[in-house]
Amino acid sequence: MEAVLFDLDRTLVDLQTYTDYGAAWEDTEAMIGSWDDLPTPETDWDAPTQRCMSILVALSGDPRWSRVSEAIAVHEMAAVAASHAMPRLAEALELAQGIPRAVVTLVAEAPARAVLARHGVDIPVLVPRRPDLRPKPAADQLREACRLLRAAPSRTVMIGDSTWDAGAAAGAGCGFVGVAATEDGAARFGRGVITGGDLVVALELAGRLV
Numbered sequence: 001m002e003a004v005l006f007d008l009d010r011t012l013v014d015l016q017t018y019t020d021y022g023a024a025w026e027d028t029e030a031m032i033g034s035w036d037d038l039p040t041p042e043t044d045w046d047a048p049t050q051r052c053m054s055i056l057v058a059l060s061g062d063p064r065w066s067r068v069s070e071a072i073a074v075h076e077m078a079a080v081a082a083s084h085a086m087p088r089l090a091e092a093l094e095l096a097q098g099i100p101r102a103v104v105t106l107v108a109e110a111p112a113r114a115v116l117a118r119h120g121v122d123i124p125v126l127v128p129r130r131p132d133l134r135p136k137p138a139a140d141q142l143r144e145a146c147r148l149l150r151a152a153p154s155r156t157v158m159i160g161d162s163t164w165d166a167g168a169a170a171g172a173g174c175g176f177v178g179v180a181a182t183e184d185g186a187a188r189f190g191r192g193v194i195t196g197g198d199l200v201v202a203l204e205l206a207g208r209l210v
C-alpha cells in the first residue's frame with residue numbers, strides 16, 4: 001500500500017451526531033429554495049444530513065455552492081466541541097505512522113481542521129469539500145488526495161463508513177475498506193466490500209488489500 005485515505009466523519013471522529021444539519025438545511029433552503037428531486041444516491045444517513053450533502057453534490061459547479069457550503073459549515077463548526085473520537089482512533093493513528101495519508105471529507109475545511117486538531121489527528125493532507133472538486137461519491141477528491149501524496153490510486157486504499165466513500169474509491173480506482181461496527185452496518189456496503197469492525201482492523205485489512 002502506497003497511501004491510505006481516511007474519511008473524516010464517523011470514520012475518524014463523530015461530528016455528524018452533534019451537527020444540526022436540520023438547521024443547516026433550513027438555512028440552505030432560505031437561500032436557494034427547496035429542491036424536490038436531488039440527483040444523488042441514497043445513503044443510510046438521517047434525512048437532514050443526506051439533504052445537506054446532496055444539495056452540495058447537486059450544486060457542484062454552481063456559483064451558489066460556496067455560499068451554501070459556508071452556511072452549512074457554521075453548523076459543523078458549532079459541533080466540534082462536542083465531537084468524539086471513533087473507537088481505537090489513537091491506535092490506528094499510531095499504526096498509520098510512516099504511511100502517506102490524507103483525510104478526504106465532505107465536511108468544510110475550517111471545521112474539518114478544527115475537529116482533527118481537537119482529537120490530535122496529525123494528518124496534514126486534507127481534501128475537504130471544495131468548489132473546484134466534485135464531492136464524494138464522485139472520485140475527484142480522492143484523485144486530488146492521491147496527487148498530493150504522489151501515490152498511485154491503484155496502490156491506495158480509502159477507509160470510510162459510507163457507501164459514498166465506497167463509490168468514490170471505485171471511481172478513483174482505489175481500494176476500499178469499510179468501517180462498520182455491526183453486521184447490519186457491514187451489510188449496507190453490499191457483497192464484495194471488505195469491512196472491519198473498527199479503525200485498527202480496517203487499517204490492517206487495507207494493508208493486505210493492495
Ligand SMILES: [Mg+2]
Pocket residue numbers: 007008009010011160161162
Ligand atoms: Mg463518513
